Amino acid sequence: MPQEISPNPMLLNTPSKNSRGLKGLANGATEEFIDDRELAQRKAEAAGYREPVDISNLNTNQIFTAARRNQAAEWLRQMDHGAAEVLSTEPSEEHFCLSLRNGLILCNVLNKVNPGAIPKVVEIPIIDTEGAAQTTIQYFENMRNFLVAVARMKLLTFEVSDLEKGGSSGKVVDCILCLKGYYEWRQSGGVGVWKYGGTVRITSTSFPKGSPSSLIGSESADESLDESESSQFEELLEYLHLSNEVSLHESKVSTALTFLFDHLGIGLLQTYLTETNELDDFPMNSMVIDIVLRKAVKDLSSLLISQGNQLGVFLKNMLKGNCKPLLKHEFLQAISNYIDQRSGLVSNELSKFCICGNKGKDISYLTDKTSVLDVQQKQLEELKASFHLTKLEVQQAHLTWEQELKKIAHHTKDLEVASSSYHKVLEENRQLYNQVQDLKGAIRVYCRVKPFVHEQSDEQHSTVDYIGENGNIMIVNRQKQGKEARKMFTFNKVFGGNTSQEQIYLDTQPLIRSVLDGYNVCIFAYGQTGSGKTYTMSGPDMTTEDTWGVNYRALRDLFELTEARMDVIKYEVGVQMIEIYNEQVRDLLAIDGSNRRYPFNSFFLPSQFSILNSHDMIYIYIYLNHC
Numbered sequence: 163m164p165q166e167i168s169p170n171p172m173l174l175n176t177p178s179k180n181s182r183g184l185k186g187l188a189n190g191a192t193e194e195f196i197d198d199r200e201l202a203q204r205k206a207e208a209a210g211y212r213e214p215v216d217i218s219n220l221n222t223n224q225i226f227t228a229a230r231r232n233q234a235a236e237w238l239r240q241m242d243h244g245a246a247e248v249l250s251t252e253p254s255e256e257h258f259c260l261s262l263r264n265g266l267i268l269c270n271v272l273n274k275v276n277p278g279a280i281p282k283v284v285e286i287p288i289i290d291t292e293g294a295a296q297t298t299i300q301y302f303e304n305m306r307n308f309l310v311a312v313a314r315m316k317l318l319t320f321e322v323s324d325l326e327k328g329g330s331s332g333k334v335v336d337c338i339l340c341l342k343g344y345y346e347w348r349q350s351g352g353v354g355v356w357k358y359g360g361t362v363r364i365t366s367t368s369f370p371k372g373s374p375s376s377l378i379g380s381e382s383a384d385e386s387l388d389e390s391e392s393s394q395f396e397e398l399l400e401y402l403h404l405s406n407e408v409s410l411h412e413s414k415v416s417t418a419l420t421f422l423f424d425h426l427g428i429g430l431l432q433t434y435l436t437e438t439n440e441l442d443d444f445p446m447n448s449m450v451i452d453i454v455l456r457k458a459v460k461d462l463s464s465l466l467i468s469q470g471n472q473l474g475v476f477l478k479n480m481l482k483g484n485c486k487p488l489l490k491h492e493f494l495q496a497i498s499n500y501i502d503q504r505s506g507l508v509s510n511e512l513s514k515f516c517i518c519g520n521k522g523k524d525i526s527y528l529t530d531k532t533s534v535l536d537v538q539q540k541q542l543e544e545l546k547a548s549f550h551l552t553k554l555e556v557q558q559a560h561l562t563w564e565q566e567l568k569k570i571a572h573h574t575k576d577l578e579v580a581s582s583s584y585h586k587v588l589e590e591n592r593q594l595y596n597q598v599q600d601l602k603g604a605i606r607v608y609c610r611v612k613p614f615v616h617e618q619s620d621e622q623h624s625t626v627d628y629i630g631e632n633g634n635i636m637i638v639n640r641q642k643q644g645k646e647a648r649k650m651f652t653f654n655k656v657f658g659g660n661t662s663q664e665q666i667y668l669d670t671q672p673l674i675r676s677v678l679d680g681y682n683v684c685i686f687a688y689g690q691t692g693s694g695k696t697y698t699m700s701g702p703d704m705t706t707e708d709t710w711g712v713n714y715r716a717l718r719d720l721f722e723l724t725e726a727r728m729d730v731i732k733y734e735v736g737v738q739m740i741e742i743y744n745e746q747v748r749d750l751l752a753i754d755g756s757n758r759r760y761p762f763n764s765f766f767l768p769s770q771f772s773i774l775n776s777h778d779m780i781y782i783y784i785y786l787n788h789c
């Protein structure tokens with residue numbers, strides 16, 4: 163009989179259990195480092211061996227058997243309070259069988275798994291005169307009821323004798339783990355494939371006739387295996403771990419399907435009640451709800467069957483479609499891909515999902531749709547990156563603009579200051595300029611000597627004897643003698659007979675600017691008839707700019723300055739024209755002839771025309787000449 167040892171917790175127990183086990187086994191309160199060999203020995207001691215176990219005498223099967231027994235004990239402890247008191251977490255085979263022999267724990271647990279499966283459980287043994295014999299019979303009744311109920315549920319079962327010394331306790335463990343698997347399957351909604359204990363070596367003789375097709379059994383765990391079979395057990399344990407992974411995925415799928423069922427059922431009920439007007443006056447009762455829900459269940463069942471078939475095909479293809487068995491990571495990768503794909507697709511597209519077997523290590527189940535999704539995902543990532551980049555650029559541009567705006571605002575302030583200074587300087591300049599004009603004289607008198615024209619070109623008749631630079635002119639009277647013959651006159655300036663129209667205007671020009679600066683200016687010509695007043699003020703030919711007189715030249719400058727200052731100030735230019743002749747004042751621009759003589763009208767003001775440029779004045783002049 164091979165000795166048993168507590169299982170290697172690294173294989174089947176959770177990390178927390180490992181920690182607890184190590185602390186419990188360690189001598190003393192402090193933790194210590196132990197190697198695998200010592201760990202096995204300590205666990206063997208904890209499992210009931212008084213003598214230290216030589217690890218070299220143990221085989222993997224013994225470790226595996228103990229692990230499964232512990233798993234079964236742990237589950238029974240969780241399911242039943244009585245079991246928690248009686249069973250230890252890592253019981254020896256003898257202790258395990260002894261605790262279950264009365265059938266009380268098994269019956270209580272089975273009733274929790276399948277309520278009402280065993281209507282009558284013998285709780286307290288009746289001690290009478292016949293003592294233990296009566297108790298044994300009552301215990302046997304529990305065991306018999308349990309085994310009958312389990313067989314009725316088409317689960318793995320065992321013989322009563324398997325709980326006796328020399329019996330096959332492995333079958334008892336198989337039965338309990340089978341019950342555990344069934345219970346967990348029911349708890350998760352009873353959807354999908356279920357299996358107990360995770361073992362997958364299929365031996366049809368181990369199953370009762372008529373077991374569910376999804377039930378995967380195991381060969382009896384207490385069959386002794388020699389060392390040559392250890393490699394098979396290594397594979398078995400590997401597969402056990404793999405199957406647990408599959409169970410995890412299936413559990414997730416079950417949860418999703420449960421949710422789907424609830425959602426669909428409630429949704430169908432909701433839709434049915436909303437759309438069906440006939441039920442408005444109909445009292446809602448359980449029958450109506452049952453009918454609608456039944457329909458929902460039917461629809462959902464169809465969907466589940468379809469999915470179940472699909473999953474079956476997938477697994478079969480994966481297992482059979484390869485020349486050699488898949489490695490663990492290949493199998494996991496394939497399942498993971500399948501789950502990812504399936505969860506990413508809408509339900510009506512599941513049927514399009516393509517399962518593709520392949521050869522060797524290169525397994526790929528990507529469909530065209532997945533490729534499209536991948537491409538779109540990639541594009542989305544690129545777009546996100548591009549968006550992020552653009553956002554950074556915009557932020558950078560925003561910062562640059564803010565800096566530029568600050569600079570512009572700063573420059574604008576400088577300009578405002580400069581502009582203010584400029585206006586001050588301009589005003590100062592204006593004042594100085596007009597002061598200079600004042601200094602030149604508020605009233606200036608110029609003298610222009612009319613040259614001899616045509617038949618008068620005899621210089622002997624000239625009365626001008628001398629013209630000085632400082633405005634002096636000496637006039638000769640040839641009819642007189644001595645001092646009386648010559649007289650000196652002084653003006654601001656004297657222009658000789660050869661002076662051009664342009665030279666005459668140069669001394670007048672500065673006064674035009676003074677007009678626009680707000681000063682009153684009056685320019686007029688004085689002299690006897692034919693002395694050249696009209697020639698000087700208007701010019702002989704208004705169509706030739708070179709011969710323009712003071713008036714037109716002044717108007718030209720006036721409008722040029724007005725235009726230059728148009729951004730700062732707006733000027734309006736008007737013209738009036740009067741004639742004083744023979745003690746009569748006449749309005750030359752009066753349209754109404756009755757108002758032509760002074761007083762012109764009730765306001766005593768002559769007519770005024772607005773003009774926009776010097777040409778307007780010329781038109782007026784032409785008009786007057788033709789009147």
Ligand SMILES: Nc1ncnc2c1ncn2[C@@H]1O[C@H](COP(=O)(O)OP(=O)(O)OP(=O)(O)O)[C@@H](O)[C@H]1O
Nearest residue numbers: 612613615689690691692693694695696697698702
């Ligand atoms: N500086 C000059 N150079 C050449 N010709 C001149 C000059 N001044 C006047 N004349 C000529 O003398 C003539 C008379 O001049 P103008 O008509 O200007 O005199 P006036 O003073 O206006 O006379 P009135 O008072 O009678 O109107 C014109 O033929 C004119 O061309």
